[in-house]
Amino acid sequence: MPYTTALRCRECGRHYPIEPLNVCEFCFGPLEVDYDYDAIKAKVSRASIKDGPHTIYRYEALLPVSRARAVDIGAGFTPLLRADRLGKLLGIENLWLKNDAVNPSYSFKDRVVSIAATKALEFGMDTIACPSTGNLAGAVAAHGAKAGMRTLVFIPRDLERGKILGAAVYGPTVIAVNGNYDDVQRLCSELADAHRWAFVNVNMRSYYAEGSKTLGYEVAEQLGWKAPDHAIVPMASGAMITKIYQGIQEFARIGLIPDAHTKMHGAQARGCSPIVKAIQGGHTHPKPEIPKTIAKSLAIGNPADGFYAIKAMKSSGGSGVVVEESEVAEGIMLLARTEGIFTETAGGVVISAIRRMAEAGTFKPGESVVAYITGNGFKTMEAVEPSVNKPIQIEANMESFEERVLAAVGR
Amino acid sequence: MAVTVRIPTPLRRITNNQDKVNVDGASLRAIIEALNTSHPGIKDRLCDESGELRHFVNVYLNGEDVRYLQGLATATKTGDEISIVPAVAGG
Numbered sequence: 345m346p347y348t349t350a351l352r353c354r355e356c357g358r359h360y361p362i363e364p365l366n367v368c369e370f371c372f373g374p375l376e377v378d379y380d381y382d383a384i385k386a387k388v389s390r391a392s393i394k395d396g397p398h399t400i401y402r403y404e405a406l407l408p409v410s411r412a413r414a415v416d417i418g419a420g421f422t423p424l425l426r427a428d429r430l431g432k433l434l435g436i437e438n439l440w441l442k443n444d445a446v447n448p449s450y451s452f453k454d455r456v457v458s459i460a461a462t463k464a465l466e467f468g469m470d471t472i473a474c475p476s477t478g479n480l481a482g483a484v485a486a487h488g489a490k491a492g493m494r495t496l497v498f499i500p501r502d503l504e505r506g507k508i509l510g511a512a513v514y515g516p517t518v519i520a521v522n523g524n525y526d527d528v529q530r531l532c533s534e535l536a537d538a539h540r541w542a543f544v545n546v547n548m549r550s551y552y553a554e555g556s557k558t559l560g561y562e563v564a565e566q567l568g569w570k571a572p573d574h575a576i577v578p579m580a581s582g583a584m585i586t587k588i589y590q591g592i593q594e595f596a597r598i599g600l601i602p603d604a605h606t607k608m609h610g611a612q613a614r615g616c617s618p619i620v621k622a623i624q625g626g627h628t629h630p631k632p633e634i635p636k637t638i639a640k641s642l643a644i645g646n647p648a649d650g651f652y653a654i655k656a657m658k659s660s661g662g663s664g665v666v667v668e669e670s671e672v673a674e675g676i677m678l679l680a681r682t683e684g685i686f687t688e689t690a691g692g693v694v695i696s697a698i699r700r701m702a703e704a705g706t707f708k709p710g711e712s713v714v715a716y717i718t719g720n721g722f723k724t725m726e727a728v729e730p731s732v733n734k735p736i737q738i739e740a741n742m743e744s745f746e747e748r749v750l751a752a753v754g755r
Numbered sequence: 756m757a758v759t760v761r762i763p764t765p766l767r768r769i770t771n772n773q774d775k776v777n778v779d780g781a782s783l784r785a786i787i788e789a790l791n792t793s794h795p796g797i798k799d800r801l802c803d804e805s806g807e808l809r810h811f812v813n814v815y816l817n818g819e820d821v822r823y824l825q826g827l828a829t830a831t832k833t834g835d836e837i838s839i840v841p842a843v844a845g846g
Contacts, residue, residue: 355811367841369765370800372811374842530815533840537764537774629810632822646820648842651810 419454456555464542478507560591582653611697686721
């Protein structure tokens with residue numbers, strides 16, 4: 345059974361019961377799941393985790409749902425890969441990639457949605473829904489199908505084709521809203537008030553967000569039970585970087601790793617960078633902006649967890665990094681061509697951010713650097729289509745091959 | 756100068772479970788003062804000690820985030836609709 349004790353307001357500390365609530369009635373602060381960490385510490389060990397499944401549910405004790413009733417399509421425990429070729433190119437000795445592009449619906453969102461869907465069933469809800477920049481839509485549609493729930497996904501009208509298809513294939517009702525993500529999000533907040541549906545990132549947010557902690561746990565476990573020296577994370581709402589840091593801190597708190605010294609760095613693209621602008625300008629809260637970026641999965645102009653993301657970066661000794669729009673596709677291509685991993689635009693932002701940080705001397709020799717690659721490149725093919733070579737057309741004979749191919753690639 | 760204010764669930768205890776309240780006022784600041792007169796305590800929920808909107812509260816005038824407009828000084832007129840919406844996680 346979960347070790348959850350209550351929901352607690354992150355701002356004023358007021359307690360609430362474990363229900364589909366996400367906002368404090370008094371100060372509007374976000375509600376978070378509280379755990380009995382002493383009980384968890386007494387129960388959980390490295391060995392008990394190692395015996396668990398190769399999914400997020402190996403960390404069941406630190407999650408707000410029971411594995412036994414989980415809506416589980418295999419989210420999590422994705423590979424942590426050494427990136428020697430990319431590292432050599434960038435001058436980073438000890439570079440790692442957390443490849444979350446290989447989740448069941450091809451982004452990290454499966455982690456959060458598995459938790460939210462499970463909790464929704466626990467609450468007796470029969471409809472699952474979300475506002476989405478694309479990745480979440482796919483994850484909600486997939487888990488909705490697995491759970492047999494009615495599924496509605498709301499997306500901005502200008503989304504990439506791959507993301508629309510990647511959600512629609514699971515059979516949800518897809519609603520394209522005439523507006524940007526911030527408009528979609530506002531509409532869904534109002535709908536969540538009017539219907540008892542599980543909007544995973546609205547009224548289920550307190551539980552949903554917990555899923556991202558597993559990105560912190562896994563990296564620490566996969567590095568041999570220690571926190572990385574640096575983590576570079578893409579930022580949209582700012583929730584993921586906050587939760588990864590929380591995950592690393594929880595692991596230290598229950599004694600699974602010696603300490604939580606990781607410097608947390610958040611990356612955004614120039615066309616939508618309210619969180620990075622705020623931290624660089626010395627502000628505690630981001631100023632909302634209208635997104636105009638190729639990195640659509642990061643196009644949240646009014647980031648709800650920006651305040652906490654800034655806090656995580658500052659208190660950990662990390663930083664905010666912005667990359668130019670042109671560097672997004674460059675980052676995707678660089679990762680694909682050095683490490684054989686095809687990521688979406690958010691991953692391109694991360695790789696280019698790391699390149700900038702390496703050039704600026706952020707990483708000391710020997711320090712472990714982990715890049716979070718959170719989504720799959722097939723979702724945003726438009727971003728790299730102009731940059732890749734077209735196939736060489738030949739006839740089915742040796743002469744044609746020699747004439748057109750060997751001339752180009754060399755003997 | 757009646758403006759309709761849509762009240763989110765966390766505030767409905769103050770509005771006797773009404774999800775919409777009509778009030779008069781020529782600016783968002785005046786609207787919140789008027790709301791607080793008819794439903795005492797609501798201002799404290801929406802605004803911090805300095806009287807500014809709390810960071811976790813989003814207020815929209817006819818669908819537009821008032822932080823893109825003039826914040827609390829944003830002018831309002833009869834027939835306008837104001838939505839109060841808590842912040843949401845990523846997508």
